[in-house]
Amino acid sequence: MAEKRELRQAVGNWVAGETFFDRESELAAFMELLEEGANVLLVAARRTGKTSLMREAALHLGEQMASVFVDLEGSETPEDAIVAIGAATHSHQGLFRRTLEFFRNAVPPELKLDELTLRLRDEVRGDWRAKGDRLLALLARDERPVVIFLDEVPILVNRLVCDPRGELRPEGRAAADGFMSWLRSAAQRHQGKLRFVLSGSIGLGPVLRRVGLSATLNGFTPFVLEPWPDDVAQRCLLALARNYGVDLAGGAAGAMTARLGCCIPHHVQLFFSHVRDDARRRATHVVTPIDADRVYDERLLGNRGHAMLSHYEERLRQVLDPSHRDLAADLLTEAAVTGRLVSPAAIALAAEHVAGDSGAALDEVLGVLEHDGYIAREGASYVFVSKLVRDWWRARFGFRWTPVVERPR
Ligand SMILES: Nc1ncnc2c1ncn2[C@@H]1O[C@H](COP(=O)(O)OP(=O)(O)OP(=O)(O)O)[C@@H](O)[C@H]1O
Ligand SMILES: [Mg+2]
Incomplete structure (x- = not known):
């Protein structure tokens, strides 16, 4: 086609x-x-x-x-x-x-x-x-x-x-x-x-x-239905750029998909809309990889990004038992702050949150987080699928977080 x-x-x-x-x-x-x-x-x-x-x-x-x-x-x-x-x-x-x-x-x-x-x-x-x-x-x-x-x-x-x-x-x-x-x-x-x-x-x-x-x-x-492969997302960015007279120069489209890590179509569109808006404010049509990085850090991870991405937090609340919600949030924060969720940390967090069979609770919560595309197995640990969701989660919840391994025993 x-x-x-x-x-x-x-x-x-x-x-x-x-x-x-x-x-x-x-x-x-x-x-x-x-x-x-x-x-x-x-x-x-x-x-x-x-x-x-x-x-x-x-x-x-x-x-x-x-x-x-x-x-x-x-x-x-x-x-x-x-x-x-x-x-x-x-x-x-x-x-x-x-x-x-x-x-x-x-x-x-x-x-x-x-x-x-x-x-x-x-x-x-x-x-x-x-x-x-x-x-x-x-x-x-x-x-x-x-x-x-x-x-x-x-x-x-x-x-x-x-x-x-x-x-x-x-x-x-x-x-x-x-x-x-x-x-x-x-x-x-x-x-x-x-x-x-x-x-x-x-x-x-x-x-x-x-x-x-x-x-x-x-x-x-x-x-x-999988997210877009990087090359499809880049073609989408270039097609949007063409239509709006934006010049994604010096490999800016590649820089954008690299920052996202996982090209969820909505995130690709969101990133483009911010890049375009930013260029308009600078009264230019040229966007370099450095501009794209700045827009990612300042806009996508800023307050406006939070509003768009907060549905990730809300929807999670809808599927999880109230007694498991804090555990899910903490597992994600640990993964966002340290880069990966290793099993000793996950087990310790489950024991902290759940009285009784904390292993079963952990299995259930990880199952939901994996099914709904928040995290995926990588070797013996879990990592965020999307860098944007990871960075957003860290920006929102990471400040007061001490990684489990750094905590006093
Ligand atoms: N094929 C596509 N072409 C261009 N943009 C797309 C495409 N698919 C999705 N998008 C982008 O993703 C956004 C969300 O699309 P859509 O509502 O179909 O996703 P969804 O998987 O149903 O979302 P939700 O999980 O909220 O139900 C769209 O507004 C658009 O920005
Ligand atoms: Mg839908």
Whole structure:
């Protein structure tokens, strides 16, 4: 595919079409899976472009398949999720017609989205499983196979599992099991007609593992989206630079990807937007590696960077048991300050934080941190995957930290 001549910068929300860069091979492999009829679990570290990949795939599915994109960020119950699925058909003429058949009483076909949502809410009340089954059965009658992209599933499941403070609800496991098992059996029942893609900004695996429900993901094929390789990230930076008349001189693009360490697309875009803004303030269009370094230290690691990156801290709070959160934060601070987390330090921190089986707690916390892309194994220790996240974590939490090995015994 030819390189986009005009790549507009986009920092924040998902991208598709004109703002979507690269990912040709990932997109092809992802769509092939859907064409084969697989139900997919799309996994990646935070801000890697999961939502964007789904949105872009929906644009390309075109003629052979219909698709709806459902964001469950605002859903608190299975009823909400079913309403969201029905409402998501609103922008899709063919599928919307099916949704209209869902209502026992006739409804006008020119229903606005908010009216549709209200009516769906009424209709779904009662036995959500039966209502959900009926809605999906109607969608499955479409002439073409239908892809249902469900984004932020882990946020909904997490709300079912625990209260807003993060404590497990007594009925949480059963509620999560109810929803996930329903989804799984619907996927099986409508095999060949419907396929589901599950994703979210926190890992669904760790959320389900916490309550012993990993098996509900059997039948979903994992699709792992990796960060960009350095050369792709550099091409993206150069395409952005071309479009905005910025000259990344003297290998500045390479210097930028080297500082990031791991080219999470969102971080690449964020870095470019700061570099461009900085050049504008200096009334120049030339950016050297020295400028890029300065922007990294002053801006990306400064207050503005904190605001953008604080979601790493927040999302972690959402997946971890309250009793494990401080341990997770301290493990990350130790790794950020010393450069790597070695096992004696990790064991000592776990013993400090957890009364009882601190080994099991440590395994669980490390599992979550690894799954969600914060740290990775390197030899016998753990290191941050992203230098930016590491530097940011150190800038924010490292000042008052004494590395475990330097502490008086
Ligand atoms: N293919 C791409 N081309 C250009 N920029 C991208 C691409 N994919 C992701 N980005 C950048 O990353 C940002 C986040 O993208 P997106 O919301 O799709 O990621 P995500 O993995 O769904 O994030 P989260 O973990 O928060 O759910 C975008 O605003 C954009 O800056
Ligand atoms: Mg997303």
